[in-house]
Amino acid sequence: MLNSPLPRDPIADAREQWVSHGWASEADAMAAITAVMRTASIYLQRADAILKPHGLTFARFEVLALLGFSKRGSLPMSRASELLQVHATSLTNSVDRLEATGLVQRIAHPTDGRTRLLELNPQGLEVLNAAREDLNKMLFAQSNLAPKDATELFEILSRFRRASGDFL
Amino acid sequence: MLNSPLPRDPIADAREQWVSHGWASEADAMAAITAVMRTASIYLQRADAILKPHGLTFARFEVLALLGFSKRGSLPMSRASELLQVHATSLTNSVDRLEATGLVQRIAHPTDGRTRLLELNPQGLEVLNAAREDLNKMLFAQSNLAPKDATELFEILSRFRRASGDFL
DNA sequence: ACAATATACTTGGACTTCCAAGGGTTTGGA
DNA sequence: TCCAAACCCTTGGAAGTCCAAGTATATTGT
Structure with a gap:
C-alpha cells in the first residue's frame, strides 16, 4: 500500500510552483486543501483496512x-x-x-x-x-498526530466547517 | 447540495460521546480525523462543481x-x-x-x-x-480558511504526512 | 376537499478509489 | 545464456461519493 517515501514533499513543491507562477496569494490555501485531501485518503485507507476483518x-x-x-x-x-x-x-x-x-x-x-x-x-x-x-486502538490511538496538533487541527477545521455552513 | 446548517456540530457531539463512554484519550484524534474527512469531502465537491464546466x-x-x-x-x-x-x-x-x-x-x-x-x-x-x-478564483481564494489557519493547517498535515511515510 | 408543493427514500448513471490478478518488458544472478 | 524476480501498466471487481430523476406519502393553501 505504501510506496517508499518520496525525497521531497510533492505538495510543498506544488506550492512553490504556484508562487513562482504568480499565484502566491492562493498558494497557501491550495497547499492546505490538497494536503487535507491527501490526509483524508490516508486515514480512510487505514480505517478501511482495520475494519475489513469486521x-x-x-x-x-x-x-x-x-x-x-x-x-x-x-x-x-x-x-x-x-x-x-x-x-x-x-x-x-x-x-x-x-x-x-x-x-x-x-x-x-x-x-x-x-x-x-x-x-x-x-x-x-x-x-x-x-x-x-x-x-480506537489501531487508528485513533496511533493517529500520527501530536496531541496538540489533533486539538489544533480540529479547531481549525471547525472554523472552516462552520464558515461553510455545516453547523451554526 | 448544502442542507441548512445543523444547530450543533455532529462531530463535536461524537467527541463528547467518546469521552463519556470512556475513550477520552482517543476522542481528540477521532474528532480531528473525522473532521479531516468531512472537510475533504466539502472541498472535493466544490472543486468538482467548479471544474465541471471545463x-x-x-x-x-x-x-x-x-x-x-x-x-x-x-x-x-x-x-x-x-x-x-x-x-x-x-x-x-x-x-x-x-x-x-x-x-x-x-x-x-x-x-x-x-x-x-x-x-x-x-x-x-x-x-x-x-x-x-x-x-484559484473560486476555490483557493475563497477557501473559508483564515490565512493563519491555512498555514497552520498545512504545517500540521505536513508533520502528519511525514510521520505516515509520504515523504522524508 | 383537492390540487400544488414539499419531503423521504430509491434507482440509475458517472466518477473516484482501492485491491487482486494478469500481460509484457527489463534486469540480474546462477 | 537464460530463468526468475522485479517492474510498469491495464483489466475486472467491489465500494464509496454525488447528482438527476422517479415514486410514494404528507402538508399546505385556496
Whole structure:
C-alpha cells in the first residue's frame, strides 16, 4: 500500500510552483486543501483496512456508531444522513449493505409513511463494539498526530466547517 | 447540495460521546480525523462543481497541473502516480478519460518498453490554464480558511504526512 | 376537499478509489 | 545464456461519493 517515501514533499513543491507562477496569494490555501485531501485518503485507507476483518468500511462503521449513540436506538434515514453529512443516496447504499449482513434493520415509521427508521440489531451492536475497539486502538490511538496538533487541527477545521455552513 | 446548517456540530457531539463512554484519550484524534474527512469531502465537491464546466474533475485537474509543471512536458505514468500519490490504477482511469477528450497523450518511452509517457496536448494546456484560473478564483481564494489557519493547517498535515511515510 | 408543493427514500448513471490478478518488458544472478 | 524476480501498466471487481430523476406519502393553501 505504501510506496517508499518520496525525497521531497510533492505538495510543498506544488506550492512553490504556484508562487513562482504568480499565484502566491492562493498558494497557501491550495497547499492546505490538497494536503487535507491527501490526509483524508490516508486515514480512510487505514480505517478501511482495520475494519475489513469486521466486514465493515468506515462509511458503514459511522452508521453503526451513530445508531449506537442514539437514545431510542432508532433514527430516520433522513436524520442519519443529516448527521453523517452524506447524501441520502450514499446512506441508502450503506444501509443496503448493513441490512444484507443483518447488522441493521429498516422499520416503518409509526405515523409517517415516507420515513424509514434505522435500528441496530443485536449482531450489529456486537460488531460495532468490536470494530470500535479496534479503531480506537489501531487508528485513533496511533493517529500520527501530536496531541496538540489533533486539538489544533480540529479547531481549525471547525472554523472552516462552520464558515461553510455545516453547523451554526 | 448544502442542507441548512445543523444547530450543533455532529462531530463535536461524537467527541463528547467518546469521552463519556470512556475513550477520552482517543476522542481528540477521532474528532480531528473525522473532521479531516468531512472537510475533504466539502472541498472535493466544490472543486468538482467548479471544474465541471471545463469537463474536468479534481482528479483529472491534478494530472494536467502536474504535467503543466514538468520541465520536459512529459512524465512516465509511474512517476505521475507517485507524485500524485494515487494508485496506478486510479491514474490509468484518469488518463483514459483525459486521452479520450484529447487533453493528454500516452506516448512510448524511447528505451523502456514497459513505460508510457504522458504528454500534455495543446488543447490540454488551454483547458488547464482556464481551469486553474477558475480554481484559484473560486476555490483557493475563497477557501473559508483564515490565512493563519491555512498555514497552520498545512504545517500540521505536513508533520502528519511525514510521520505516515509520504515523504522524508 | 383537492390540487400544488414539499419531503423521504430509491434507482440509475458517472466518477473516484482501492485491491487482486494478469500481460509484457527489463534486469540480474546462477 | 537464460530463468526468475522485479517492474510498469491495464483489466475486472467491489465500494464509496454525488447528482438527476422517479415514486410514494404528507402538508399546505385556496
